[in-house]
Amino acid sequence: MQGIKFIIGIKSFLLRSGLEGVINEFKGAELLASTDSIDALIKLIGQERYHFLIIDTEILVELHGQNLGDKSKVILVQNNNSRASGLPACTSVVYINDSKTEIVEKIGLATKAVSSKVYKEDSSALSEREQDVVRQIALGGSNKEIAGTLFISVHTVMTHRKNITKKLGIKTVSGLTVYAILNKIINIGDV
Amino acid sequence: MIITKNHRTAELIHHDYSLIPVIMRFGINFGFGDKTVEEVCQENQINLDFFLAIINAFHDNDYFTNQELNQFPLRLIVEYLLKSHKQYAEVKIPRIEKLIEKLTWDENDEMNKTLIRNFFSQYTQEVFEHLDFEENNIYPYITGIEAAYESGEISSSLASKIKEKTISDYGEEHSDIDSKLLDLKNILIKYLPHPKNEDVLSTLIAEVFRFESDLENHTTIENKILVPRVLEIEKKLLTKID
Numbered sequence: 001m002q003g004i005k006f007i008i009g010i011k012s013f014l015l016r017s018g019l020e021g022v023i024n025e026f027k028g029a030e031l032l033a034s035t036d037s038i039d040a041l042i043k044l045i046g047q048e049r050y051h052f053l054i055i056d057t058e059i060l061v062e063l064h065g066q067n068l069g070d071k072s073k074v075i076l077v078q079n080n081n082s083r084a085s086g087l088p089a090c091t092s093v094v095y096i097n098d099s100k101t102e103i104v105e106k107i108g109l110a111t112k113a114v115s116s117k118v119y120k121e122d123s124s125a126l127s128e129r130e131q132d133v134v135r136q137i138a139l140g141g142s143n144k145e146i147a148g149t150l151f152i153s154v155h156t157v158m159t160h161r162k163n164i165t166k167k168l169g170i171k172t173v174s175g176l177t178v179y180a181i182l183n184k185i186i187n188i189g190d191v
Numbered sequence: 192m193i194i195t196k197n198h199r200t201a202e203l204i205h206h207d208y209s210l211i212p213v214i215m216r217f218g219i220n221f222g223f224g225d226k227t228v229e230e231v232c233q234e235n236q237i238n239l240d241f242f243l244a245i246i247n248a249f250h251d252n253d254y255f256t257n258q259e260l261n262q263f264p265l266r267l268i269v270e271y272l273l274k275s276h277k278q279y280a281e282v283k284i285p286r287i288e289k290l291i292e293k294l295t296w297d298e299n300d301e302m303n304k305t306l307i308r309n310f311f312s313q314y315t316q317e318v319f320e321h322l323d324f325e326e327n328n329i330y331p332y333i334t335g336i337e338a339a340y341e342s343g344e345i346s347s348s349l350a351s352k353i354k355e356k357t358i359s360d361y362g363e364e365h366s367d368i369d370s371k372l373l374d375l376k377n378i379l380i381k382y383l384p385h386p387k388n389e390d391v392l393s394t395l396i397a398e399v400f401r402f403e404s405d406l407e408n409h410t411t412i413e414n415k416i417l418v419p420r421v422l423e424i425e426k427k428l429l430t431k432i433d
């Protein structure tokens with residue numbers, strides 16, 4: 001949860017303090033602001049660089065059509081099964097009578113998806129050379145074979161592998177093979 | 192919160208539902224009404240203190256370090272670990288497999304599913320090899336060595352096994368089964384195209400996270416509790432042999 005920034009916009013004082021408590025317990029999470037006012041919230045959405053906006057249905061209704069910002073950043077707090085129709089779909093929905101564990105898990109899951117997105121934006125995509133290496137790994141080459149095919153040293157192959165794993169979050173050969181096929185670096189028939 | 196014998200069993204689950212599989216593997220059935228932990232343990236002939244130590248360790252991982260689990264006989268811990276193995280094989284892994292089968296996409300449906308299915312089946316094969324190895328080699332050795340220590344009788348085959356360093360090797364190369372799960376999580380979260388039924392994918396991801404954390408706790412018991420204690424017993428037995 002390192003560096004993930006939240007804004008809370010909830011009318012009910014009790015709900016708002018509850019969620020502030022949950023966010024403050026996440027290690028490394030940052031609560032930029034917490035408010036019950038629509039005007040303050042609209043300002044915050046416009047000005048702050050945040051990752052998640054936690055709001056209740058009432059606020060969502062009032063904000064709807066206005067500057068809700070990026071919908072994929074919204075975590076909605078609502079009464080059970082009371083999904084108001086016509087409202088945009090949100091990344092995550094927390095119900096009022098969810099247990100603490102459920103709430104922590106839901107927010108954790110939502111942020112995992114985003115922190116990988118943040119990570120992906122920060123780190124550049126695989127370089128062409130790295131893609132070559134991924135292709136050879138997926139085809140089953142050993143470090144030595146890959147070095148031979150690409151006319152580079154074994155040491156360089158190992159450095160590429162390390163960087164690839166760091167960028168993708170995938171370590172094993174079978175995992176890299178799945179990645180290579182999904183990203184059309186190789187065809188499924190080649191493996 | 193530290194869970195005590197006077198807590199109601201239902202309360203544990205309200206408080207931390209990730210404890211459900213742990214409670215189930217002890218053989219406790221749902222429908223416990225307002226019975227306390229002490230009462231359900233009595234009913235099911237479960238060692239109360241051991242149950243509390245395991246439940247607290249899973250609930251709060253810091254609890255692992257306070258050595259609470261060290262007071263119990265190794266055979267009790269091994270018996271518990273065997274039950275977890277059974278639950279992984281019969282419940283957790285099949286559940287993940289079923290969710291994978293349910294995923295559908297508008298485009299490349301068959302290819303996506305085949306990729307995930309094959310990746311996971313390679314993984315489970317490794318897991319099953321790991322579990323089999325422990326069940327056939329490591330666990331019997333551990334209960335054998337504890338029995339020898341208690342009775343003071345060491346067979347010559349056990350003596351030679353101690354000298355083979357089975358356990359210190361095991362302790363050293365033991366965490367290999369997590370790295371593939373980390374890959375799987377990243378593939379599911381970052382690289383797999385959005386499926387038609389996103390609810391299935393979210394459930395699948397959550398299920399993999401739960402399996403992983405359960406497996407981590409399981410491995411912690413093996414590495415931090417079992418291995419050091421066996422090494423200690425081995426040392427004591429070796430002085431007797433020589």
Ligand SMILES: [Fe+2]
Pocket residue numbers: 272276322325409413
């Ligand atoms: Fe095990």
Ligand SMILES: [Fe+2]
Pocket residue numbers: 321325365410413
């Ligand atoms: Fe193990």
